[in-house]
Amino acid sequence: xxxxxxxxxxxxxxxxxxxxxxxxxxxWGTAAFAAGTILILAAMAIQMTRASAMSxxxxxxxxxxxxxxxxxxxxYGALPYIYGTLVSSFVALLIAVPVxxxxxxxxxxxxxxxxxxxxSFLVELLAAVPSVIYGLWGVFVLTPWLRESxxxxxxxxxxxxxxxxxxxxxxxxxxxxxxxxxxxLPTISSVTREVMRAVPSTLRECALALGAxxxxxxxxxxxxxxxSGIVGAIILxxxxxxxxxxxxxxxxxxxxxxxxxxxxxxxxxxxxxxNEFTEAxxxxxxxxxxxxxLLLFAVTVLLNVVARLLVWRVRKVAAR
Amino acid sequence: xxxLFCLLLAVAAAITGCKKDETAPASGPxxxxxxxxxxxxxxxxxxxxxxxxxxxxxxVNYQSIGSGGGIRQVTERTVDFGASDAPMTxxxxxxxxxxxxxxxxxxxxxxVTFNLQGVTALxxxxxxxxxxxxxEITRWNDPKLAAANPDAKLPDAAIxxxxxxxxxxxxxxxxxxxxxxxxxxxxxxxxxxxxxxxVGLGAKGNEGVAGQIKTTPGTVGxxxxxxxxxxxxxxxxxxxxxxxxxxxxxxxxxxxAAGALANMPEDFRVSITDAEGDTAYPISxxxxxxxxxxxxxxxxxxxxxxxxxxxxxxxQKFEADLFYAPLPAELVTKVEAxxxxxxxGGKALLxxxxx
Numbered sequence: 204x205x206x207x208x209x210x211x212x213x214x215x216x217x218x219x220x221x222x223x224x225x226x227x228x229x230x231w232g233t234a235a236f237a238a239g240t241i242l243i244l245a246a247m248a249i250q251m252t253r254a255s256a257m258s259x260x261x262x263x264x265x266x267x268x269x270x271x272x273x274x275x276x277x278x279y280g281a282l283p284y285i286y287g288t289l290v291s292s293f294v295a296l297l298i299a300v301p302v303x304x305x306x307x308x309x310x311x312x313x314x315x316x317x318x319x320x321x322x323s324f325l326v327e328l329l330a331a332v333p334s335v336i337y338g339l340w341g342v343f344v345l346t347p348w349l350r351e352s353x354x355x356x357x358x359x360x361x362x363x364x365x366x367x368x369x370x371x372x373x374x375x376x377x378x379x380x381x382x383x384x385x386x387x388l389p390t391i392s393s394v395t396r397e398v399m400r401a402v403p404s405t406l407r408e409c410a411l412a413l414g415a416x417x418x419x420x421x422x423x424x425x426x427x428x429x430x431s432g433i434v435g436a437i438i439l440x441x442x443x444x445x446x447x448x449x450x451x452x453x454x455x456x457x458x459x460x461x462x463x464x465x466x467x468x469x470x471x472x473x474x475x476x477x478n479e480f481t482e483a484x485x486x487x488x489x490x491x492x493x494x495x496x497l498l499l500f501a502v503t504v505l506l507n508v509v510a511r512l513l514v515w516r517v518r519k520v521a522a523r
Numbered sequence: 524x525x526x527l528f529c530l531l532l533a534v535a536a537a538i539t540g541c542k543k544d545e546t547a548p549a550s551g552p553x554x555x556x557x558x559x560x561x562x563x564x565x566x567x568x569x570x571x572x573x574x575x576x577x578x579x580x581x582x583v584n585y586q587s588i589g590s591g592g593g594i595r596q597v598t599e600r601t602v603d604f605g606a607s608d609a610p611m612t613x614x615x616x617x618x619x620x621x622x623x624x625x626x627x628x629x630x631x632x633x634x635v636t637f638n639l640q641g642v643t644a645l646x647x648x649x650x651x652x653x654x655x656x657x658x659e660i661t662r663w664n665d666p667k668l669a670a671a672n673p674d675a676k677l678p679d680a681a682i683x684x685x686x687x688x689x690x691x692x693x694x695x696x697x698x699x700x701x702x703x704x705x706x707x708x709x710x711x712x713x714x715x716x717x718x719x720x721x722v723g724l725g726a727k728g729n730e731g732v733a734g735q736i737k738t739t740p741g742t743v744g745x746x747x748x749x750x751x752x753x754x755x756x757x758x759x760x761x762x763x764x765x766x767x768x769x770x771x772x773x774x775x776x777x778x779x780a781a782g783a784l785a786n787m788p789e790d791f792r793v794s795i796t797d798a799e800g801d802t803a804y805p806i807s808x809x810x811x812x813x814x815x816x817x818x819x820x821x822x823x824x825x826x827x828x829x830x831x832x833x834x835x836x837x838x839q840k841f842e843a844d845l846f847y848a849p850l851p852a853e854l855v856t857k858v859e860a861x862x863x864x865x866x867x868g869g870k871a872l873l874x875x876x877x878x
Contacts, residue, residue, distance in 0.1 A: 272719065273719045274690075274715055274716070274717040274718070274719075275712065275713035275714065275715045275717075275718055275719070276713065339734075342731070342734045342735070342738065343734065343738060346738065346739075347738045347739070350739070370681065370683075372683060372724060372739070373738075373739065374724050374726075374735065375724075452688070452727050453726070453727060453731060456724040456725060457688030457724065457725025457726065457727070458720075458723075458724065458725055459719070468724050468725070470725075474688075477689075477727075478688045478689040478690065478717075478725075478727060479689065479690045479717050480690075481588060481589030481591055481592055481689070481690060482589045482590055482591035482592075482689070482690025482691060482692075482716045482717065483591050483690060483716075483717070484590075484591040484594055484595065484615060484716075
């Protein structure tokens with residue numbers, strides 16, 4: 204996190220070494236850049252609030268609780284989009300977190316040297332694939348596979364659960380969550396691997412010396428030490444999942460409905476903005492879309508704050 | 524340290540240097556900026572390229588940002604002309620700082636396309652189209668569908684509807700048609716660029732809908748005629764107002780425009796869905812270029828009017844190759860009168876017929 208500008212002025216450190224002009228310029232320069240990011244963030248928040256003023260006045264709090272989204276009748280409600288964003292990101296984490304932890308443990312603790320470089324390179328390569336490519340792969344490979352080979356057996360075995368009911372289209376929440384999972388996997392796994400590498404090897408040696416197996420060593424020595432870093436990695440992944448637009452739009456089915464079923468189509472906040480903004484012409488319509496943007500902004504900030512508090516708590520508990 | 528200082532100077536120079544004087548020169552090449560609908564973009568690019576061969580001094584830059592964006596930008600005068608698939612509403616026209624003209628440039632159509640094993644041709648009545656998209660007809664072997672298609676082997680499978688999730692002129696034309704032929708549709712969903720579809724899955728763009736249809740047997744959706752033709756999709760013939768089944772072909776689209784000529788309003792803002800005429804394809808529409816009747820810059824305005832004159836005359840011969848339907852001759856005569864009326868400071872801008 205960038206330091207606030209007011210701490211970086213002369214004398215912030217209490218040591219008077221301000222003799223060199225270059226050092227001073229450097230300090231001011233970096234302070235200006237740090238302040239710049241905060242200003243940009245503030246400007247964005249203000250601009251979006253302004254753009255959504257009409258919709259805020261018109262719908263009030265009802266905007267968040269209404270499930271109606273009907274541009275023809277100028278009725279707008281954001282609940283299905285909020286639900287779709289949160290649930291698709293949650294599904295993505297559910298799949299991506301265990302897998303990335305496994306990948307990270309393999310790469311930092313278990314893999315032989317010759318496998319290390321190529322394997323981590325390939326995992327990180329996943330992050331370099333443009334999201335539209337994921338989307339196309341989703342449309343032509345993932346969704347037909349889900350529709351024919353995954354969803355029908357799931358329905359047969361677990362059809363009594365509300366998550367697996369309805370017609371299996373392939374397109375829907377499940378496809379959206381899975382695409383997101385693949386996209387955030389490299390982020391989570393590579394950061395987690397770095398965090399685990401930073402664990403002092405004396406800890407590992409101690410655990411092994413006490414007779415721990417490899418698995419016990421990872422569980423008792425590495426994971427607890429790296430815990431807050433891992434939570435941080437998950438937050439980074441979550442951030443990407445919340446804002447991802449193109450790939451999700453292509454597979455999630457784009458229907459503003461709330462359904463418990465993972466087979467049902469859904470819609471995310473980022474998707475509706477991308478879909479409808481270019482052709483929106485009514486004032487209230489544009490304003491409502493801006494408010495969706497504002498809400499997405501708020502949800503992202505809120506989740507980040509919650510996650511940071513979590514990290515902080517974990518650290519405190521660990522320090523005890 | 525010196526380097527850092529230079530860098531700071533350079534940044535400062537870049538920031539202050541951005542404010543450039545933006546007055547057009549009195550001579551030299553003319554740049555025309557346009558923005559709007561994505562549907563006619565391939566045709567407009569072709570026109571721009573061809574026109575520039577004959578008129579190297581006029582450069583037209585068209586950005587396909589969507590009809591909504593085109594309307595917004597021409598209203599704010601950030602572009603020289605806008606483009607839109609659906610005509611502007613009265614409310615939108617009132618927001619513009621001057622009188623905006625609609626110039627129809629070409630015709631498009633929307634086709635109902637499907638993926639059904641062993642079925643390549645399908646006949647649909649308006650009631651069937653509405654029933655399918657309302658979610659009232661849910662299986663392919665529905666007796667009503669079977670009655671209209673006695674020769675087709677319709678499977679016992681569920682119908683999945685695919686629609687455009689992004690706001691689009693294609694959706695506007697299709698829902699305009701549905702609202703005209705079905706009171707239930709008008710009541711439940713209505714017409715517009717983004718509509719709350721009663722059933723189905725949304726996909727982004729023509730390619731998204733086509734992708735969904737291709738990969739999912741039993742799916743039915745709608746895409747632009749040009750897109751369907753280029754990608755060899757199978758599409759349904761639709762029963763028109765005269766009671767004839769018409770396959771979507773360019774001739775049928777031009778016929779729909781001709782059928783609508785009789786009650787064409789002065790400003791060309793008209794829907795030609797469900798048009799009269801034996802050969803008229805019922806889900807057709809115009810696409811328009813929007814420009815101010817009173818041009819601020821005589822030089823630019825003159826270039827624009829001459830370009831449009833060329834487009835509705837010589838430009839029409841490029842349409843069929845790109846799967847656009849040319850304007851009927853009678854309509855071109857009416858457009859000519861409009862273009863002759865474009866002025867700047869009280870002076871007509873058109874440089875002799877044929878420009």
